[in-house]
Amino acid sequence: MSTLLLHDEESSEVGKLADEFLESHAVMQDPTELSAAAVVTAQRLPERVREFLARVRTEGPAVTVLSNLPVQEELEPTPIGWEIAAKLRAAQREEMVLLLCGAALGEPFGWVSQQxxxxxxxxxxxxxxxxxxxxxxxxxxxxxxxxxxxxxxxCDYVSLFCLRNPTGVGTTVVPVTALDLPAEIRQVLFQERFLFLPDDSHSLSSLPDGAGGPDAADGALSSARRGAVLFGPADAPYLRFDIDFMRPVPGDREAAEAIEAVQRQLSTSAERVTLAPGDIVFLDNYRVVHGREAFASRYDGSDRWLKRLNLSRDARRIRALTGRQSVII
Ligand SMILES: O=C(O)CCC(=O)C(=O)O
Ligand SMILES: [Fe+2]
Known part of the structure; x- marks a missing residue:
């Protein structure tokens, strides 16, 4: 993991840029325009931040943290769910901080089917x-x-901006480099013997280009996409894995065993990133998998609260594949 701790002056520069951006773009409702405007304005972030993120983009560290970003002292209570947060436009300034920092790394986009x-x-x-x-x-x-x-x-990177984390709940991370599997299993993982399903945060009826289907397990399965778990360079592969939303191709025992072998190794190799208010973590979605520890929620306004932004290295690839012009696909 690599961290850049912002100086206080840099942090207030980011805050000012976020205020300015919010003022001039608050009325800009179109997310595609907002995403593009953020990429342009991100060029005015402090030089060290831009350089740090450029290193990330050129296959630098797979887990990186920007620390000491501004979070308002008078931050509102943690909302009880995203729908309330959306209605209240909660922590809009922090959203702009995340949008701008993220836009120095990739192009922000979202999903019609999510939030x-x-x-x-x-x-x-x-x-x-x-x-x-x-x-x-x-x-x-x-x-x-x-x-x-x-x-x-x-996304190529998922970014999480921590606004509150009072009990130090950890985000868990495992890099693909932690996997040390026998050659026979690796070989299976490189083959398209796996089905990947939309996870429960997506409303199936509005999924992009045919990935959705009837809101039933069988329906979701019938719309699953086939693919490999490991792909790319044989000696430095990328990873695609989610035990809860993948299956072996029906009847493929070896693929089922390979999934279990990966899950076993992931569980013993977890690293922990404890985000503090003012931290943004950027997780390389091709080189690490991530999760989160269990914790007790309180619903009293003091709960853990993050903002999340998906980043693509190339939004044009999204347009070419989905046929949609918007960055909300
Ligand atoms: O809460 C966390 O630390 C991670 C949650 C997560 O996986 C996500 O929002 O994508
Ligand atoms: Fe996640």
């Missing part, structure tokens, strides 16, 4: 979702996963 097509998401514990398989969970740990594992346009 009602918002560009920037709220990650906070939500009543009734405590044991769900989504980031709104709390008492159930979130298993290691590739973000949006089902889709070829999944």
């Amino acid at each position: 009602a097509g918002r560009l920037i998401h709220d990650v906070c514990p939500t009543p009734e979702a405590e044991t769900s398989l989504t980031s709104a969970s709390s008492t159930l740990a979130l298993n290691f996963h590739t973000e949006d594992v089902f889709h070829p346009c999944r």
Whole structure:
């Protein structure tokens, strides 16, 4: 992991840029325009931040943290779920800080099917979702996963901006380099013997280009996408994995065993990143899987609260693959 600790002057520069951006673009509702404007304005972030993120983009460290970013002292209470956060436009200034920093690394985009097509998401514990398989969970740990594992346009980096984390709940991370598997299993993992499914944070009816289907397990399975777990260079592969939302191709025992072998190794290799308010972590979604420890939610306004933004290295690739012009795909 690599961290850049911002000096206080740099932090206030970022805050000022976020205020300015918010003022001039608050009325800009179109996420595609907002994403493009952020990429341009990100050029005015402090030089050390831009350089640091350029190194990340050129296959630098797979887990990186920007630290000491501004979070308002008078931050509102943690909302009880993303829908309330969206209605209240909670922590809009922090959203702009994340949008600008993220836009120095990639092009911000979102999903029509996730958090009602918002560009920037709220990650906070939500009543009734405590044991769900989504980031709104709390008492159930979130298993290691590739973000949006089902889709070829999944993000290159997922970024999380911590606004509150009073009990030091850890984000868990495992790099693909931690996998040390026998050659026979690796060979299976490199083959397209796996089905990847949309996770429960997506409303199936509005998934992009045919990935959705009837809201039933069988329906989701029938719309699953086939692919490999390991891909790219044989000696430095990329990884695509989410035990909860993948299956072996029906009847493929070897593929099933390979999934179990990977999951076993991931569970013994977890690293922990404890985000503090003012930290943004950028997770390389091709080179690490991530998850989150279990914790007790309180729903008293003091719960853990993150903002999340998906980043693509090339939004044109998304347009070419989905046929949509918007960055909300
Ligand atoms: O809460 C965390 O630390 C990670 C949650 C997560 O996996 C996500 O929001 O994509
Ligand atoms: Fe995630």
